Amino acid sequence: MKTVIPIGPFHPLQEEPELFSLTLDGETVTDVDVRLGYNHRGIEKIAETKTWDQDTFLIERICGICSTSHPIAYCNAVEDCAGIEIPERAKYIRSIVGELERLHSHLLWLGLAGHFIGYNTLFMWGWKWREPILDLFEQITGNRNHYAMIKIGGARRDIKNEDIPSIRKCLSGLVPPLEMITKAALDDPVLHARLKGVGILKKEDAIKYCAVGPTARASGVAIDVRKDEPHAAYGMVKWNVITQEAGDVFAKAVVRLLECFESVKIVQQCVDGLEKTKGAEFCKEVENIPPGEGIGHYEAPRGETFHYVRSDGANRPVRHKIRAPTYVNLPSFKASCIGQTISDVAITLASIDPCYCCTERVAVIDPKTRAKKHITGEELVRLSQEKTRKIRDGLLKGSI
Amino acid sequence: MENIIKKVKDGLGGKIKNWEEKNPGRIYITIDKENIRETARFIFEDCKARFIILTGIDTPLGYENLYHFDFDSIGTVVTVKTLIPKSAPEIESIATIIPGANFIEREVYDMLGIKFIGHPDPRRLLLSDDWPEGVHPLRRDFK
Numbered sequence: 001m002k003t004v005i006p007i008g009p010f011h012p013l014q015e016e017p018e019l020f021s022l023t024l025d026g027e028t029v030t031d032v033d034v035r036l037g038y039n040h041r042g043i044e045k046i047a048e049t050k051t052w053d054q055d056t057f058l059i060e061r062i063c064g065i066c067s068t069s070h071p072i073a074y075c076n077a078v079e080d081c082a083g084i085e086i087p088e089r090a091k092y093i094r095s096i097v098g099e100l101e102r103l104h105s106h107l108l109w110l111g112l113a114g115h116f117i118g119y120n121t122l123f124m125w126g127w128k129w130r131e132p133i134l135d136l137f138e139q140i141t142g143n144r145n146h147y148a149m150i151k152i153g154g155a156r157r158d159i160k161n162e163d164i165p166s167i168r169k170c171l172s173g174l175v176p177p178l179e180m181i182t183k184a185a186l187d188d189p190v191l192h193a194r195l196k197g198v199g200i201l202k203k204e205d206a207i208k209y210c211a212v213g214p215t216a217r218a219s220g221v222a223i224d225v226r227k228d229e230p231h232a233a234y235g236m237v238k239w240n241v242i243t244q245e246a247g248d249v250f251a252k253a254v255v256r257l258l259e260c261f262e263s264v265k266i267v268q269q270c271v272d273g274l275e276k277t278k279g280a281e282f283c284k285e286v287e288n289i290p291p292g293e294g295i296g297h298y299e300a301p302r303g304e305t306f307h308y309v310r311s312d313g314a315n316r317p318v319r320h321k322i323r324a325p326t327y328v329n330l331p332s333f334k335a336s337c338i339g340q341t342i343s344d345v346a347i348t349l350a351s352i353d354p355c356y357c358c359t360e361r362v363a364v365i366d367p368k369t370r371a372k373k374h375i376t377g378e379e380l381v382r383l384s385q386e387k388t389r390k391i392r393d394g395l396l397k398g399s400i
Numbered sequence: 401m402e403n404i405i406k407k408v409k410d411g412l413g414g415k416i417k418n419w420e421e422k423n424p425g426r427i428y429i430t431i432d433k434e435n436i437r438e439t440a441r442f443i444f445e446d447c448k449a450r451f452i453i454l455t456g457i458d459t460p461l462g463y464e465n466l467y468h469f470d471f472d473s474i475g476t477v478v479t480v481k482t483l484i485p486k487s488a489p490e491i492e493s494i495a496t497i498i499p500g501a502n503f504i505e506r507e508v509y510d511m512l513g514i515k516f517i518g519h520p521d522p523r524r525l526l527l528s529d530d531w532p533e534g535v536h537p538l539r540r541d542f543k
Contacts, residue, residue, distance in 0.1 A: 036525055036526060037524075037525060037526035037527060037528065040526045040527075042537065044511075044538065045537060045538060078428065080422075080423075080425075095540040137534075180535075207450070208498075208499050208500065209500045209501075210451045210452070210498070210500030210501075223450065228470075228472045228473070228474075228475045229425060229475035230475075256511070292422075294426075295426055295454075295468065295477050295479070297470075305451070305455055306452050306468070308466070308468065310456050310457065317455045318457075321453070321455040323452065323453040323482050323504075326451075327455075327503060328500055328503075328505075330503075331499065331500065331502060331503060336500075369540070380509055
């Protein structure tokens with residue numbers, strides 16, 4: 001029997017409401033359709049009505065999690081248009097804020113992914129150790145989120161040198177729990193059984209659908225804007241691009257976990273840079289933006305975020321195009337969800353880290369009788385958790 | 401680095417109406433809109449670039465479509481520019497060549513009313529179902 005299951009569109013606690021219509025044959029997904037636009041705020045249009053500097057605040061509000069990635073990409077675009085080279089100290093500040101954001105974003109994802117498959121310990125751990133990073137943000141920028149640290153020409157505020165010990169302390173306190181989580185998660189036979197081979201995105205599909213970020217890197221596509229086009233301090237510090245070949249949910253988890261260690265490495269080196277450039281200029285004065293166009297991109301936690309601006313020499317852009325990473329990662333569900341069972345869909349959808357949403361309401365329609373059955377988002381998570389429990393029980397029985 | 405850019409230049413040959421290297425990382429190529437499918441196919445399939453996104457702009461001369469491609473290995477963004485007359489706002493779709501362009505072509509239709517001929521799934525993407533036909537919010541005459 002063919003069944004269509006809509007997942008979505010709204011969950012009031014999540015950003016990015018979407019509607020996934022899953023076509024099922026029995027328990028197997030045979031087609032996926034995504035409907036967007038439920039939360040379209042017209043930011044590209046609003047951006048044309050605000051000045052160059054006001055836009056940095058506007059686009060910081062595109063996303064509440066990767067809130068600094070958009071301003072970095074936007075300022076890269078404006079600086080590309082105007083030919084501005086930012087001061088060295090600003091480069092360190094941008095990379096520090098960007099990488100701390102990646103750390104808290106990846107930990108948030110890890111917690112959610114753990115919850116979806118019934119690993120609430122992972123959820124508690126992930127979110128517990130994310131908290132000190134947010135506290136650190138509050139200390140150095142004044143806000144736990146929406147830090148407003150990025151400005152055209154450099155950084156809006158300096159990071160004070162007396163805050164550096166706190167940054168170092170936060171990082172050194174983060175490494176042991178990160179190592180523990182990584183070992184616990186990657187050595188767990190239940191997680192192996194639950195996540196390996198699930199939701200595979202093949203390398204050729206990742207390229208075809210133009211996937212970015214950890215979604216592409218877990219499928220063996222070694223792209224990372226920070227490495228490919230070094231900006232901010234990424235060309236001045238030592239770090240590695242993490243890739244995996246398998247393309248399944250497990251590989252995506254591995255990529256994110258290992259990236260956390262790279263982020264720690266980057267921030268540590270950037271903090272050294274801050275100490276060396278004490279008292280130096282951290283923002284260039286930018287008087288006006290000449291006519292022309294500029295392109296800027298940045299590796300947000302979820303992948304490349306892309307900004308294009310066009311200037312006619314006035315105090316505001318005539319066009320500002322924004323492309324967030326989920327926009328190109330979402331269509332890859334057509335490749336990764338088809339052939340999966342419904343109990344694997346929750347974690348497969350979550351694996352691209354789409355600011356996971358929409359499972360508030362699920363309706364099952366029987367096309368023959370038109371009978372409608374509503375399942376809540378909790379039910380979908382329960383199905384997923386049930387499967388983990390069965391695997392765990394099976395493994396336990398096998399070991400006795 | 402030069403090799404792949406040279407390959408693009410040689411491969412496109414006479415199709416290039418204007419070639420602008422703003423800096424080593426940003427190249428803008430202007431082509432006729434009739435050549436967009438062949439150009440996109442050549443850059444995506446033969447030169448192995450990644451399609452980033454398409455930007456549509458309403459300018460006094462017409463609608464401008466900018467197709468952004470990234471050569472990640474050398475960190476260069478190549479932008480293919482086409483001009484579409486306002487009297488006939490349509491261009492051939494590249495979504496059958498690049499599945500990653502499916503969403504954005506639907507979005508550009510929503511926002512600017514540019515028709516993509518041969519698009520496999522020309523439904524609305526962002527505007528709601530009860531939005532009036534023929535009203536496109538990113539056009540300059542939108543009120």
